[in-house]
Amino acid sequence: MGDWTRNIANALEPLYNLHRNTILATDYLNADDTPFFFVSNRKKIHTKGKKKGKKAAGAVKGHMWAYLCRINAPPDGTGKSREYKSVFFEFTEDWDDKHPLRVLKDFKGHLQSDAYIGFKKAGEQFEHVIGLGCWSHARRKYHEAAQIGVKEAKHFLLLINLLYRIEHRIAELKGKGLAEDYLLELRKKRANRVMDRFFAKVKTTTRFLKTPLGKALTYSINQEKELRRYVDDLRFSPDNNAVENILRGPVLGKNNFVTLGSECGGKTAAILYSLICTCKANGINPYEYLKDVLTRINSHPHSKLHELLPHNWERLRKQK
Numbered sequence: 001m002g003d004w005t006r007n008i009a010n011a012l013e014p015l016y017n018l019h020r021n022t023i024l025a026t027d028y029l030n031a032d033d034t035p036f037f038f039v040s041n042r043k044k045i046h047t048k049g050k051k052k053g054k055k056a057a058g059a060v061k062g063h064m065w066a067y068l069c070r071i072n073a074p075p076d077g078t079g080k081s082r083e084y085k086s087v088f089f090e091f092t093e094d095w096d097d098k099h100p101l102r103v104l105k106d107f108k109g110h111l112q113s114d115a116y117i118g119f120k121k122a123g124e125q126f127e128h129v130i131g132l133g134c135w136s137h138a139r140r141k142y143h144e145a146a147q148i149g150v151k152e153a154k155h156f157l158l159l160i161n162l163l164y165r166i167e168h169r170i171a172e173l174k175g176k177g178l179a180e181d182y183l184l185e186l187r188k189k190r191a192n193r194v195m196d197r198f199f200a201k202v203k204t205t206t207r208f209l210k211t212p213l214g215k216a217l218t219y220s221i222n223q224e225k226e227l228r229r230y231v232d233d234l235r236f237s238p239d240n241n242a243v244e245n246i247l248r249g250p251v252l253g254k255n256n257f258v259t260l261g262s263e264c265g266g267k268t269a270a271i272l273y274s275l276i277c278t279c280k281a282n283g284i285n286p287y288e289y290l291k292d293v294l295t296r297i298n299s300h301p302h303s304k305l306h307e308l309l310p311h312n313w314e315r316l317r318k319q320k
Contacts, residue, residue: 002261002265005268005272006264006265006268008272008290008294009267009268009271009272011294011297011298012271012272012275012293012294012297013271014297014302014305015275015293015297015305015308015309016088016270016271016274016275018305018306018309019086019088019274019275019278019309019310020088020090020274022071022086022306022309023067023068023069023086023087023088024067024103024104024106024107026069026070026071026109027108027109027110028069028070028109028110028112028233028235028236029067029068029069029107029109029110029111029112030067030068030069030112030113030237030240030242030243031065031066031067031068031100031111031112031113031119031240031243032065032066032113032114032240032243032244032247033063033064033065033066033095033116034063034064034066034247034250034251034254035061035062035063035064035095036061036062036063036064036091036250036254036260036266036269037059037060037061037062037254037258037259037260038059038060038062038093038259038260038261038262038263038265038266039058039059039060039259039260039261039262040058040059040060040093040262040263059259060093061094061095062091062092062093062094062260062263062266063091063092063094063095063099064089064090064091064247064250064266064269064270064273065089065090065091065092065099065100065103066087066088066089066243066246066247066250067087067088067089067090067103067243068085068086068087068242068243068246069085069086069087070083070084070085070086070235071083071084071085071086071311072084073311073312073315074315082315084278084281084282084310084311085242085246085278085281085282086278086281086309086310086311087243087246087274087277087278087281088270088274088278089250089269089270089271089273089274089277090103090270091260091263091266091267091269091270092266093263093266096118097116097117097118097121098118099118100116100118100119100121100122101118101121101122101125104122104126104129105126107122107126107128107129108128108129109128109129109130110129110130110131110132110229110233110236111123111129111130111131111132112131112132112133112134112230112236112237112240113131113132113134113240114134114137114240115133115137115219115222115223119131120226123226130229131225131226131229132226132229132230132236133223133225133226133227133228133229133230134227134238134239134240135160135163135164135227135230135238135239136238136239136240136241136244137219137239137240138160138216138219138220138223138227139157139160141212141215141216141219142156142157142160142213142216143157144212144216145211145212145213145216148212150211150212150213152205152213153212153213153216155201156198156201156202156216156220159194159197159198159201160198162194163191163194163195163238164238166187166190166191166194167187167238170183170186170187170234173186174234180234183234184233184234187231187234188231188232191231192228192231195227195228198220199220199224202217202220202221202224203221205217246277246281249273249276249277249280250269250273250277275289275290275310276290278310278311279310282310282311282314284310284313284314289310289313289314292313293308293313296308
C-alpha cells in the first residue's frame with residue numbers, strides 16, 4: 001500500500017508544483033506548521049542549539065508546513081464568482097527557519113502567522129513580505145492566565161473580545177450591501193480605538209516574565225506591529241484560524257498513524273494532503289476529484305494542467 005500511495009503522489013507531483021506556485025503567486029497567505037514524526041535510519045540532523053551529529057535510527061521529529069490562500073474563480077454560467085481556499089503543505093526534516101524563508105523568498109504580499117521566528121524573519125528580511133499577527137494566539141495566552149485566577153488578564157480578554165464584536169458587526173453590514181470603503185474606515189476607526197487602549201494597558205502593566213500574564217504581555221509587545229495591521233484591508237482576518245482549522249485533518253491523521261515511514265513518506269503526505277485538504281475546504285468530494293484526475297493526468301496536456309487544480313476542476317465540471 002505504501003508503494004501505491006507513493007506512486008499516486010509521484011503522478012500528482014507536477015499538479016502539486018503548479019498548485020504550490022499558484023498559491024505563492026497570490027498576495028495574502030496564512031501560514032502555520034505542526035510537528036510530524038518520521039522514521040529515519042541514516043540522517044545527520046542539525047538541531048538549533050545542539051551540536052551536529054549522527055542521529056540514532058528511529059522516530060525523528062520533522063515538520064509539516066501549511067500555506068493557505070484565497071482564490072477568486074472567474075464567474076460561472078450564472079454570473080456568480082466564488083472564493084476558494086487553497087492550501088499546500090511541505091514536509092521538512094527539522095524545524096529550521098530556513099524552510100519558510102526559502103518558500104517565501106519570492107512571495108509578495110501579506111503573510112499572516114503566529115510569532116514563529118521563521119515567519120517573523122520573512123517579514124523582516126524581505127521588503128516584499130508584510131507580516132500580520134494572530135489575535136487568537138494573543139487571546140489564548142491571556143485566557144491561560146485568567147484560568148489560574150489572574151484578574152488583570154480578564155481586562156485584556158474583554159478588549160480582545162471587543163475586536164471580534166467589531167468584526168461581527170462589519171460582517172453584518174457587509175451582508176446588507178454597504179460600500180467596502182465605508183466599512184474599511186469604520187473598522188479602522190473602531191478597532192484602532194480598542195487596540196490603542198489594549199496596548200496602552202499592556203505597556204503600563206508590570207511584567208513578571210516567567211508568569212503566564214508576563215508571557216502574554218511580552219507576546220503582545222513583541223507582536224504589536226503585526227497585530228495592528230489586519231485593519232488595513234477587509235480581506236484580512238484578525239487571526240490565523242483559517243489555516244489552523246485546515247491543519248486539524250493532518251493532526252488527526254498523525255495521531256492515528258503516529259509516524260511517517262520515511263523522509264519520502266513526508267513528501268508523499270504533503271502532496272496528498274495539499275490536494276485533499278483543498279478539496280475538503282471547498283466542499284469538493286476528494287474521492288471523486290482524485291479518481292477523475294488520476295485517470296486523466298498522464299494524458300492531459302501540460303499547457304492545460306491548470307484545469308486540474310481543485311478550484312478549476314469543479315468549475316469546469318459544472319459547465320459540462
